[in-house]
Amino acid sequence: MLFEALTLQLGYNATLVAVGAALLGVAAGVTGTFLFLRKRALVADAISHATLPGVGLAFIVMVLAGGDGRNLAGLMAGSALTAWGGLICVQAITRRTRLSEDAAIGAVLSVFFGAGIVLLTVIQTMSSGRQAGLDGLLLGSTAGMLRQDALMIAAGGALTLALVLILRRAMILVAFDSEYARSIGLRPDRVDMMTMLLVLAVTVVGLKIVGLILIVALLIIPPVTARFWTERSTRVAAYAGVVGGVSGYVGAALSASAPAMPTGPIIVLTCFVLFLLSLLLAPERGLLAAWLRHRRFQERVHIRQGLLALAQGQEVYEPLTIRLLVRKGLARRDGVPTEAGRARAAKALRDEHRWQALHGLAEYEAISGLYDGLRDIETVLTADQIDELDAVLGGPREVTP
Amino acid sequence: MSGADFVPLSLVPILIGVFTAIACALPGNFLLLRRQALIGDAISHVVLPGIVLAFLVTGSTGTWPMMAGAAVAAVVAVVLIEAIRRLGRVESGAAMGVVFTAMFAGGVLLLERSDTSAVHLDVEHALMGNLESLIWLDAEGWSSLLDPVALAGLPPELTRIFVTMLGVAAFLWLFWRPLKIATFDEGFAQGAGIRTGALGMALVIVAAIAAVAAFDAVGSIIVIAMFICPPAAARLMTDRLEAQIAWSVGFATLSAVAGYVLAGYGPLWFGGVNAVSAAGMIATVSGVILALATIFGPCRSRTGAPSGT
Numbered sequence: 001m002l003f004e005a006l007t008l009q010l011g012y013n014a015t016l017v018a019v020g021a022a023l024l025g026v027a028a029g030v031t032g033t034f035l036f037l038r039k040r041a042l043v044a045d046a047i048s049h050a051t052l053p054g055v056g057l058a059f060i061v062m063v064l065a066g067g068d069g070r071n072l073a074g075l076m077a078g079s080a081l082t083a084w085g086g087l088i089c090v091q092a093i094t095r096r097t098r099l100s101e102d103a104a105i106g107a108v109l110s111v112f113f114g115a116g117i118v119l120l121t122v123i124q125t126m127s128s129g130r131q132a133g134l135d136g137l138l139l140g141s142t143a144g145m146l147r148q149d150a151l152m153i154a155a156g157g158a159l160t161l162a163l164v165l166i167l168r169r170a171m172i173l174v175a176f177d178s179e180y181a182r183s184i185g186l187r188p189d190r191v192d193m194m195t196m197l198l199v200l201a202v203t204v205v206g207l208k209i210v211g212l213i214l215i216v217a218l219l220i221i222p223p224v225t226a227r228f229w230t231e232r233s234t235r236v237a238a239y240a241g242v243v244g245g246v247s248g249y250v251g252a253a254l255s256a257s258a259p260a261m262p263t264g265p266i267i268v269l270t271c272f273v274l275f276l277l278s279l280l281l282a283p284e285r286g287l288l289a290a291w292l293r294h295r296r297f298q299e300r301v302h303i304r305q306g307l308l309a310l311a312q313g314q315e316v317y318e319p320l321t322i323r324l325l326v327r328k329g330l331a332r333r334d335g336v337p338t339e340a341g342r343a344r345a346a347k348a349l350r351d352e353h354r355w356q357a358l359h360g361l362a363e364y365e366a367i368s369g370l371y372d373g374l375r376d377i378e379t380v381l382t383a384d385q386i387d388e389l390d391a392v393l394g395g396p397r398e399v400t401p
Numbered sequence: 402m403s404g405a406d407f408v409p410l411s412l413v414p415i416l417i418g419v420f421t422a423i424a425c426a427l428p429g430n431f432l433l434l435r436r437q438a439l440i441g442d443a444i445s446h447v448v449l450p451g452i453v454l455a456f457l458v459t460g461s462t463g464t465w466p467m468m469a470g471a472a473v474a475a476v477v478a479v480v481l482i483e484a485i486r487r488l489g490r491v492e493s494g495a496a497m498g499v500v501f502t503a504m505f506a507g508g509v510l511l512l513e514r515s516d517t518s519a520v521h522l523d524v525e526h527a528l529m530g531n532l533e534s535l536i537w538l539d540a541e542g543w544s545s546l547l548d549p550v551a552l553a554g555l556p557p558e559l560t561r562i563f564v565t566m567l568g569v570a571a572f573l574w575l576f577w578r579p580l581k582i583a584t585f586d587e588g589f590a591q592g593a594g595i596r597t598g599a600l601g602m603a604l605v606i607v608a609a610i611a612a613v614a615a616f617d618a619v620g621s622i623i624v625i626a627m628f629i630c631p632p633a634a635a636r637l638m639t640d641r642l643e644a645q646i647a648w649s650v651g652f653a654t655l656s657a658v659a660g661y662v663l664a665g666y667g668p669l670w671f672g673g674v675n676a677v678s679a680a681g682m683i684a685t686v687s688g689v690i691l692a693l694a695t696i697f698g699p700c701r702s703r704t705g706a707p708s709g710t
């Protein structure tokens with residue numbers, strides 16, 4: 001079943017939904033990157049919760065006009081309207097009052113959502129018992145999706161993605177250096193507004209598949225995941241698109257393959273798994289890489305200190321140091337140095353003296369700043385310079401074993 | 402409206418609404434000033450996986466397992482957010498977004514996959530609560546307030562949220578000075594020997610307890626609204642912390658009472674027959690209050706800040 005779902009063999013509608021979810025995921029990931037770079041990730045939360053009253057209003061208007069209240073195009077139009085209203089409110093509160101943006105976000109999302117719930121209870125009392133489809137918009141559901149809805153979602157995802165790609169340069173410029181962007185003729189406030197409109201578009205398109213409570217995850221998690229893998233903004237956007245697309249596709253397929261698998265949560269959890277993997281395994285920024293780096297550093301410090309102790313004829317008590325020295329073949333288990341260990345120890349002590357001599361010499365001032373107790377002196381000085389230093393130190397002395 | 406109708410049907414829900422609103426608004430004041438307003442949002446989302454897990458582990462929908470599960474989930478979420486922020490070097494808003502959406506999604510999935518149809522546990526209930534159902538069947542009128550037999554039949558939610566409110570108030574009263582200093586000048590607070598890290602964590606935990614107790618009765622949306630809207634409106638009314646807290650308690654009470662009355666009786670005035678969601682209406686009223694404060698509040702602009710920024 002899962003294999004069929006992943007290879008798009010569950011029928012035309014399921015295929016459309018999977019493709020639509022993938023397109024939506026790519027669009028959300030790329031759009032979310034610009035939100036993330038502007039450090040305004042949670043504005044999306046306010047926008048998405050503010051769609052609920054619009055959904056309710058659109059349903060009521062459509063029913064009163066004698067139509068089918070569940071027409072997806074109508075619901076999407078209504079949700080876009082109130083989401084826009086919510087966005088305006090967040091901006092008005094942030095600009096006109098001293099309240100910070102997070103307070104504005106929280107206020108807007110809870111109040112709009114509350115108003116939406118009031119409208120939903122009004123709808124429940126409106127005799128026509130066909131509001132069942134509205135609950136699906138909270139958490140997303142693709143079960144029983146109409147073909148025209150699936151087509152509309154796929155088209156909406158593709159359109160949003162195209163717009164993001166067209167606007168990407170302007171959005172990156174504004175995210176990193178809005179003053180420079182202004183000087184070359186871009187209007188940062190308008191570009192920000194375009195970003196928010198794209199977020200709004202993603203939210204509205206994702207309403208049916210992911211649901212309005214969780215769509216924000218598809219805007220936030222992919223960029224955060226992508227950020228672990230690269231330091232370049234264009235690549236963050238590209239990787240975020242991939243993460244979002246894979247999550248959307250796999251999530252929609254998984255959800256179609258078994259009953260009681262709500263689409264929105266599955267997509268979000270797929271995305272979260274990708275995030276966890278990146279947090280653990282990413283090179284440079286991942287936890288595993290950081291731990292290995294730490295271990296390597298620890299190893300070098302222990303070996304160096306152990307060698308210095310051996311060179312000065314002191315006993316090594318630290319078990320980890322002894323273990324590391326034994327593993328490198330520099331000492332025996334009882335802490336007595338081997339032949340190679342003695343040579344390395346003498347070298348380490350001599351290097352230490354060379355560094356100390358270096359500290360007193362004015363012409364090596366810049367280099368002496370590089371001293372960290374681990375660096376081999378050959379990596380910063382030429383052979384001639386080392387000879388010069390040795391002349392200051394005097395010849396090598398016997399190390400007492 | 403006579404006492405015979407009002408006391409059994411509306412008094413208890415209104416009181417629960419008011420106590421909830423105050424219990425959330427009190428810590429909300431400090432969260433707002435510390436720019437942690439969205440912690441309330443995150444906590445109220447992660448309560449869902451907490452109670453679902455508690456149900457799956459204990460197999461009961463009793464109060465204490467639910468409360469414990471929700472509290473554990475809230476603490477886990479706060480720790481996870483902090484861990485992702487530090488270990489992954491992710492900006493805090495984004496870290497919060499990652500954690501609470503993933504945990505909420507996990508909660509929904511668990512709920513759908515497990516057999517909870519027999520018990521009263523579903524997503525809509527978690528979001529919207531069911532304030533209207535908390536009626537006091539044993540009451541017959543105002544006189545029941547003095548009748549010990551009738552009082553014993555009070556919904557347990559009322560006692561719980563009342564105790565929670567008192568607990569929250571006691572926390573603020575006990576730690577008033579350090580909280581105030583740490584909120585406005587963290588560096589000075591550290592210099593004065595206040596452990597600001599522990600204090601901040603304690604504040605978040607108190608907020609989580611308030612959220613969990615409130616969630617039990619009224620659902621998560623109203624919790625977020627009460628954490629943010631009354632304190633935010635109060636912040637626009639005054640420059641003094643003491644006055645701000647007084648205003649926020651007033652606004653919270655007003656939202657709860659007006660919201661409940663509008664939801665219960667408002668539709669009747671417009672010729673409708675059925676009440677609408679009280680929790681949703683309370684959130685809406687608090688939003689209207691905030692909107693009015695945004696337009697007319699005497700202290701709404703930043704003092705001393707350059708205009709236009």
